Amino acid sequence: MRLLRSTVARAVLLGASFALATPALSPEQSALARPAPDSFADLAAKLLPAVVNVSSSQTITAKNGGPGAGPEMPMFPPGSPFEQFFKDFLNRNRPGQGGNGGDNPPPPRRAQSLGSGFIVDSSGYVVTNNHVIEGADEVSVTLQDNTTLKADIVGRDESGDIALLKVKSDKPLPTVDFGDSSQSRVGDWVLAIGNPFGLGGTVTAGIVSARGRDIHQGQYDDFIQTDAAINRGNSGGPLFNMNGQVIGINTAIFSPSGGSIGIGFSIPSNMAKNTVAQLKQYGHARRGWLGVKIQQVTPDIAESLGLKDASGAMVAGITDGGPAEKAKIHSGDVILKFDGQDVKEMHNLPRIVADAVVGKDVPVVLWRDGKEMTVQTVLAERPADDQLASADATKPADATKPTAISGLGLKIAPVSQDLKDKFQLQDTQKGVVITDVSPNTPAAERGLKPGDVIMEVQQGEVTSPDDVRKQVDAARKADRKFVLMLIQREGGVQYVPLSLSKAPAGKDKQPG
Known part of the structure; x- marks a missing residue:
């Protein structure tokens, strides 16, 4: 369809429908049933x-239709008596066919809807x-x-x-x-x-x-x-x-x-x-605007964050100077309620925010660090270009030898000038760069690849391989089945949950 x-x-x-037999209704059902209007x-x-x-x-005009384009059919209701008349007339008067002659463009005409x-x-x-x-x-x-x-x-x-x-x-x-x-x-x-x-x-x-x-x-x-x-x-x-x-x-x-x-x-x-x-x-x-990039909360992400249900909208990015940044909403927060309305899934949030009054001070219920919290934000009007600003950058760390992360199939390294040149990263890039991914590992299954940048692990900012290792180890000690990473790549930023159950720490096979 x-x-x-x-x-x-x-x-x-x-499309009318008729019941051939009407079953008896209980008194409660009869009270709810309403007869059709006469x-x-x-x-x-x-x-x-x-x-x-x-x-x-x-x-x-001919320019609207492109070089050499002939007249187009006016938009008549299907079945109109004018439809066939105009079809025959226009076929006789296309460029190079009779009326207009050769290369002469057709005159301007009116199309109607x-x-x-x-x-x-x-x-x-x-x-x-x-x-x-x-x-x-x-x-x-x-x-x-x-x-x-x-x-x-x-x-x-x-x-x-x-x-x-x-x-x-x-x-x-x-x-x-x-x-x-x-x-x-x-x-x-x-x-x-x-x-x-x-x-x-x-x-x-x-x-x-x-x-x-x-x-x-x-x-x-x-x-x-x-x-x-x-x-x-x-x-x-x-x-x-x-x-x-x-x-x-x-x-x-x-x-x-x-x-x-x-x-x-x-x-x-x-x-x-x-x-x-x-x-x-x-x-x-004039639509309300919060200034966030969001993604769906999957069961894997929910488990990694300690959320009971896979509901809400996860913040994957914050617009510089936007209402969310001013309200101190962070990447990795999960928005559970907005202005008193439940955010059952990611797609609910844009509609709820858009319907809110510009300039209104609204409460936002978040899931952060394993518990609920509420912040207040004043909504702005959604920009005409609908584009979100990139996140602030910090100085990269010094280059070091790539480090393997046990059990995930990753080799990572701090941002260096060599890695910037190799993977065409920005001069102000922050985070930790993935330099290699082993096949048939949690990282490979989630589509991670060399050149992706790890910005956060378990909602904590990382600037070195040691930061990543500590966060992964902490997730294992907490008996998490997944560890959550904020990944930056050409298409933007996205939270990616990696399974911790595939292999025990130190047992995965890393690329040579």
């Missing part, structure tokens, strides 16, 4: 006027998906009564796929309100209204199929899944609860063919309404 996020957008349809007509009539069609257009949106303010603010209007130089909004209004782009959030538009009207416009998406439960009825395939206002229904879906479209993924079919043309349209509140923005589908199979995804309203407010006030999304 493939994930579709077409600039033509998508819609939501109902009709959605009254609710739909109330909501339809606030849902709009969004049309965006862009000028396409269609989507949906909804009005959240009677003065004319309209919410839609960013991918509906991305790259557009003209955007228009069509109301339910077929009135078409020119729209200005107030702000766009590419990473969250949300855009805010503004239209001018001589009268107040009908609106809908955001609801609390956290209160929506799996199995709740939902209603969707949008512009599937350019047909205009269309009402469909379904249920919430799942919550908190990560579909790998970005680090803030937290989608509501619905069995209401989302088709092309419905992107940016609202997903309503039975109180008529917007709990989601319909955005994407899984599909093997481009059509709906009942697996659609909506951006939760609790995420969207914060972004919309920021777009209205600042013109861009």
Whole structure:
């Protein structure tokens, strides 16, 4: 299956199901069960006027398509009567084929895409998906009564796929309100209204199929899944609860063919309404930023740190001058809670931090040195370039002969000018350099290789082979199954747990 996020957008349809036999429910089950609505007509009539069609257009020139590129097909809804007409027309007028003649470039032309949106303010603010209007130089909004209004782009959030538009009207416009998406439960009825395939206002229904879906479209993924079919043309349209509140923005589908199979995804309203407010006030999304690089806490890492469960987000790097550094959060800390919310796994943390208010003083619960501790940090706004600064460097130690670390399959040496030249290390490199790795050893199994640099062992900074040996020996004496090392290589820094159970101290075979 493939994930579709077409600039033509998508819609939501109902696949009805019927029970052939209804088993008897207990009194407790009966109290929880809710009957299906007799009709959605009254609710739909109330909501339809606030849902709009969004049309965006862009000028396409020969330069956009590259040298020798011919005209491209405008983005019509599949099945449109204009589709075949334009296909035949453009085939006759490609460079070197009739109309334009030889090497003459085709004239500029307009490409159009269609989507949906909804009005959240009677003065004319309209919410839609960013991918509906991305790259557009003209955007228009069509109301339910077929009135078409020119729209200005107030702000766009590419990473969250949300855009805010503004239209001018001589009268107040009908609106809908955001609801609390956290209160929506799996199995709740939902209603969707949008512009599937350019047909205009269309009402469909379904249920919430799942919550908190990560579909790998970005680090803030937290989608509501619905069995209401989302088709092309419905992107940016609202997903309503039975109180008529917007709990989601319909955005994407899984599909093997481009059509709906009942697996659609909506951006939760609790995420969207914060972004919309920021777009209205600042013109861009202001997300909280902690200034850390993180990695998943694996069972091996958890065991090496004395953590009961493999949960939380492990800090693998700190941005210079960022909120985490100011709060004295260290590399090797495991973030267990942020602002009162549990960090069950690494991927939870970016969403929680991003949703926090910039400038807010928040508590962060850490696991450090075998126990929990809490620090306070003041969140900054995430930088536009999303790049983390490199860690501060210290002077390297003097060069010495490589030292074997028993049981791990490593030979290591302090940083020297020769090793800097050999492995192309930075002049300010700190740590201990791996000079050799034996095959079929814990180090080899974890992918360590010559030129990698050991920065820490068991969360303690190391500057010499003796530091490494002492930390490894201490881990063995503590009956640890793994020893945790912070490794720096070309791709960045990462914590790597090495098994201590493969061979007893002093018994491993080292390279000659």
